[in-house]
Amino acid sequence: MARILDQNGITTAALELISSKGYDGLTMAALARSLGVAPSALYNHVASKDDVLLLVEDHLAAMVDVSAFGVEPWDVAVRRWAWSYRDVFSEHTPLIPVIAVLPVANAPKTLAMYEAVTAGFRDAGFPEEKIISAIVALEAFVFGAAYDVTAPEDIFDAGSLADQVPNFTAAVDRLALEQHPRPTDVAFSLGLEALIGGFGALRQAVSD
Amino acid sequence: MARILDQNGITTAALELISSKGYDGLTMAALARSLGVAPSALYNHVASKDDVLLLVEDHLAAMVDVSAFGVEPWDVAVRRWAWSYRDVFSEHTPLIPVIAVLPVANAPKTLAMYEAVTAGFRDAGFPEEKIISAIVALEAFVFGAAYDVTAPEDIFDAGSLADQVPNFTAAVDRLALEQHPRPTDVAFSLGLEALIGGFGALRQAVSD
DNA sequence: AATATAAATGAATGGCATTCATTTATTGGT
DNA sequence: ACCAATAAATGAATGCCATTCATTTATATT
Incomplete structure (x- = not known):
């Protein structure tokens, strides 16, 4: 045919x-x-529908912004990468269970992303034996945060149970007072900056 | 009947x-x-199969260890909670997409967990307007890490593409040399300690 | 005892990924 | 230019799935 x-x-x-x-x-x-x-x-x-999802995943991996690695300072590069990674996959959360178990050998563009990030960490003086662990940790945070983006606005409304959880309800109300455009972005920023700060301290001095 | x-x-x-x-x-x-x-x-x-998953989720939330909040120091309590949370849900990752979108009003035990954690943060001098954001960030990391636990051991084996990603391959090999019992635990610890360190700095002094 | 209500039944529905024998079009060799 | 081999598309069939609904049956209420 x-x-x-x-x-x-x-x-x-x-x-x-x-x-x-x-x-x-x-x-x-x-x-x-x-x-x-x-x-x-x-x-x-x-071979299967999962195979289709894998093709889609790999296509999306190529859209994640790794351009700052080796160009901008390490923390700026990580920040750009992580935000971009989250934004891309927050529109595609059904892929996350697939990615999490996906051997990288089957996803060349995903692998290319890892290569760029790894090189960026190494060149920034990150101890080599911790690079993969740091990337895995950042990725875990990114995937979880991608789900959070999809959560309904009123997810933390305790409804009729509100009076049984006074501390929680007060904290939720207090956050709402801040009137941020997107609470999910505030949480992502808070966590990401903590990770960048903590991981940044692991780097050796590098001349550049 | x-x-x-x-x-x-x-x-x-x-x-x-x-x-x-x-x-x-x-x-x-x-x-x-x-x-x-x-x-x-x-x-x-x-009402539906999703309803069954919700019942299961709420049952599991009650198994997460929040007992250290208000008893042990804040960082110890967060550490115990996060490890326990990850361990419980790493056996139940198919629930994660459900939880992420689940209004807490439908899950009383889950809500009780949030209440205990929120109270622990508040009593430890955590600024109230940041408590929910911090919990959301920690939870994102926990969920992502729960997936990571289920990943196959050789997930980072680049196979025939190895020579195209030298930095990545070297970093993967370097980590393997460390011969940790579980690489996923090393990554989780690394990320969690960074988050605890970063968030801990946000606390006000508290007399206790 | 009579009635109303809640719960369980079994058959049916529509959607789904996947398989396979068959047909059809293209390719590569002589 | 023909023929064989191969790759690709077809359509029908399979088995599994969640969910619905009219009907029946057991418990609770008056």
């Missing part, structure tokens, strides 16, 4: 479908329909 | 099913079978 499909086209179609219908709308049938093809045809190019 | 079911029994049966067959084995049909009941009978007591 005619060569209609390839992994690139599948990835693009999946991203379009996700952005128009969300992850609930991403079914193998819908994906096939958007490509003008029978669902079973997809299986000549991907 | 005979009063066989209630939410407590459903929760217990769900937990048993999860521990024996995993989350893939937790289907409404399997749950009903383990209770000696037709699947449709469940819907007299829960």
Whole structure:
């Protein structure tokens, strides 16, 4: 039959479908329909639906901003990377369970991201035996924070139970008084700056 | 008909099913079978499968250790809470997407956990307007780290792409040399201590 | 005892990812 | 230019899933 499909086209179609219908709308049938093809045809190019999610994930990894590593100071680079990483995946939280278990060998662009970040840490005088651990910790925070972005605004409204949790309710009300544009951004900034501060102290002096 | 079911029994049966067959084995049909009941009978007591997951989540929240708050020093209490929180949910990562979007009003035990933590922060001299943000940040880290626990050991093996990512490969090899029992624990400790250090500096002096 | 209510049943529905035998188009070799 | 081999697409079928609903049955209330 005619060569209609390839992994690139599948990835693009999946991203379009996700952005128009969300992850609930991403079914193998819908994906096939958007490509003008029978669902079973997809299986000549991907092994499973998880495989499609992996393609999408790797595409997104290439959109994460690592450009500051090796250019800007270490803390600035980490900050830019982490915010960008969170922003990209906060629109794609259903991928997070997939990424977390995904061997990097199957995701070349994701691997390229790790390479850039690792090099940035090393060149900034970060002790080599701690680099991966630091990246894993930052990534854990980023993934958790990506979920937080999707939480409803009133997630902390205790409702009828409010009087049973006075300290919590008071703290929630106190935060609301601050009237920040996005509480989720305040929490992310608070945590990220603590991590950058703590990890920054591990670096050796470097001449640059 | 005979009063066989209630939410407590459903929760217990769900937990048993999860521990024996995993989350893939937790289907409404399997749950009903383990209770000696037709699947449709469940819907007299829960609105949906997500409702079952919510019951499970709230049960687990009660297992998280908050006992150190108000007893031990703040940093010790946070450390105990965070490790325990991660350990409990690392066995239940499929719940994380549910929790992240879950209004606390529907989960009384989860709310009780937040109350204990909030009181602990307040009594330790933590500025009230930052308490919720700090908890949210710690929770994000905990959830992300819970996923990391489930990752395969060789997740960072770049395979045939290794020579294209030399810095990354070197850092991965360097970490492996350390021969820690669990790399995931090293990363969690590194991140958690940075967060505790950073947040601890926000506290006001308190007489106790 | 009669009635109302709550709970369990079993059959049916629609959606889902995936498989497979079959057909069709392209490619590479002679 | 033909033929064989291969890659790709088809459509029907499978099995699993959560959920719904009319019906039946047991308990609770008056």
